[in-house]
Amino acid sequence: MRIIVMGCGRLGSELARYLQSDHHNVAVIDRDEDAFHRLGPRFQGKTIRGVGFDRDVLMAAGIENSDAFVAVTRGDNTNIVGALTAKRRFKVPKVIALIHDPHRALIYRRLGVPTVAPMAWGTHKFRELLLYPEYHPELTFGNGELELTRIMVPPRLWGRPVDTVVIPGQLEVVAITRLGTGFIPVPGTHFEQGDVARMVVSKEALAHLENLIREQ
Amino acid sequence: MYVVIAGGGNHGSYLAAQLQESHYEVLIIEKNQELVSRLKSEMRTQIIWGDACDPRLCEEAEMGRAGSVLALTGDDEDNLVISQLAKQEFKVETVVARINNPRNAWLFDQDWGIDIALDSPRIAAEAVAKFLAKKA
Numbered sequence: 001m002r003i004i005v006m007g008c009g010r011l012g013s014e015l016a017r018y019l020q021s022d023h024h025n026v027a028v029i030d031r032d033e034d035a036f037h038r039l040g041p042r043f044q045g046k047t048i049r050g051v052g053f054d055r056d057v058l059m060a061a062g063i064e065n066s067d068a069f070v071a072v073t074r075g076d077n078t079n080i081v082g083a084l085t086a087k088r089r090f091k092v093p094k095v096i097a098l099i100h101d102p103h104r105a106l107i108y109r110r111l112g113v114p115t116v117a118p119m120a121w122g123t124h125k126f127r128e129l130l131l132y133p134e135y136h137p138e139l140t141f142g143n144g145e146l147e148l149t150r151i152m153v154p155p156r157l158w159g160r161p162v163d164t165v166v167i168p169g170q171l172e173v174v175a176i177t178r179l180g181t182g183f184i185p186v187p188g189t190h191f192e193q194g195d196v197a198r199m200v201v202s203k204e205a206l207a208h209l210e211n212l213i214r215e216q
Numbered sequence: 217m218y219v220v221i222a223g224g225g226n227h228g229s230y231l232a233a234q235l236q237e238s239h240y241e242v243l244i245i246e247k248n249q250e251l252v253s254r255l256k257s258e259m260r261t262q263i264i265w266g267d268a269c270d271p272r273l274c275e276e277a278e279m280g281r282a283g284s285v286l287a288l289t290g291d292d293e294d295n296l297v298i299s300q301l302a303k304q305e306f307k308v309e310t311v312v313a314r315i316n317n318p319r320n321a322w323l324f325d326q327d328w329g330i331d332i333a334l335d336s337p338r339i340a341a342e343a344v345a346k347f348l349a350k351k352a
Contacts, residue, residue, distance in 0.1 A: 053293075053320070054319060055319070055322055056319075075293070076269075077291075077293040077294055077297045078293050080300075081293045081297065084300075084327075089327075103270070103272060104269070104271065107305060110304075111304070
C-alpha cells in the first residue's frame with residue numbers, strides 16, 4: 001500500500017517504521033525537519049517538510065496515488081483538516097485520524113473518518129487495571145467499549161446454565177475451554193468445574209462481571 | 217439575530233462591536249484568558265472563555281439558536297473545524313470563515329460548511345495592487 005503519514009511524532013514515526021517493515025510504501029509529512037530523525041537511519045520512505053494539509057505538500061507526498069492517509073499529529077484540528085481533505089478532495093480510499101478529544105472523535109466518525117481516540121482507550125485500560133484485577137482482558141474492540149475477557153468459572157457458577165450470566169447487548173459467553181477443548185456454548189450448556197470462559201463484555205457490564213467472579 | 221463569533225482578536229472584536237451597534241445579539245468565544253479579560257473590560261459584548269472547536273463549549277454558547285457563526289480566529293485549521301461544527305452539528309444557517317493564509321484558501325468551501333470565506337490577505341493585496349497601478 002502507498003501510505004501517507006501526517007505527523008512524525010512518537011506515534012507517527014513508530015507507525016511509519018512499522019509500516020515500512022511490512023513493506024508498504026510510506027511517505028511522512030511533518031512541519032519540523034528535526035522530527036524525521038525519529039524515523040532512524042534505515043527508513044527508506046519519503047519525507048516531506050511542511051503543513052499536512054497544504055496542497056503542494058500533499059502533492060509532493062503523492063496523495064493523488066495514495067491508498068491510505070493517516071493523520072497522527074499532536075493537534076486534533078490539524079488531524080481533522082488533513083484527514084477530511086485527503087478523503088473529500090483527493091478521494092483517498094482509506095483515511096484514519098488520531099483524535100485525542102473523545103467528543104470530537106465521535107463527530108468525525110460520523111463524517112466517515114474512522115478515528116482512534118487514545119485517551120479514551122487509555123482511560124478504560126487504567127480503570128480496568130485498578131478496579132478489576134480478577135479477570136483477564138485479552139482484546140478490546142472499538143475504543144474500549146467492548147472487551148474480550150477470560151475468566152476461570154467460579155464455584156458458584158458450576159452446574160449453572162451459561163445463559164444465566166448472559167446479558168443481551170452487554171455480556172456474551174463466546175467460548176468455553178473444557179479439559180483442553182474449546183467449544184461455543186449453546187442453549188442448554190452448563191458451566192462445569194475447571195471451565196475457562198471467554199466473554200465479550202461491554203464496559204457498562206464490567207462491574208457486574210466483577211461481582212459474578214467475586215461473590216461466594 | 218443571534219451571532220456567535222469565534223475569535224476575539226482584531227477582526228472578531230471589531231465586528232462584534234459593529235453588529236452589536238446594529239442590534240444583533242452577539243457572543244464572542246475566545247480561548248486566550250488575558251484577551252478575554254481585556255475584552256470584558258473594554259466591551260459590552262458577552263464573552264466566554266474557551267475553545268470554539270470544542271462541541272461542548274458550542275452547546276454552552278447555544279450555537280444551535282445562532283443565525284450565524286463567524287469563525288474569525290487566527291488559525292485556519294480552527295476556522296475550518298469551527299465552521300464544520302457549526303454547520304453539521306448545530307445546523308447554523310450562515311457560516312462565515314476567515315482565511316489567514318491564502319495558501320489555504322482552496323480548502324474553505326461548502327464541504328466545510330462555509331457559506332462565505334473571507335480572504336483578508338488577498339482582498340488587501342488586490343486593493344493595494346489596484347491603488348499602486350493607478351499611481352504607476
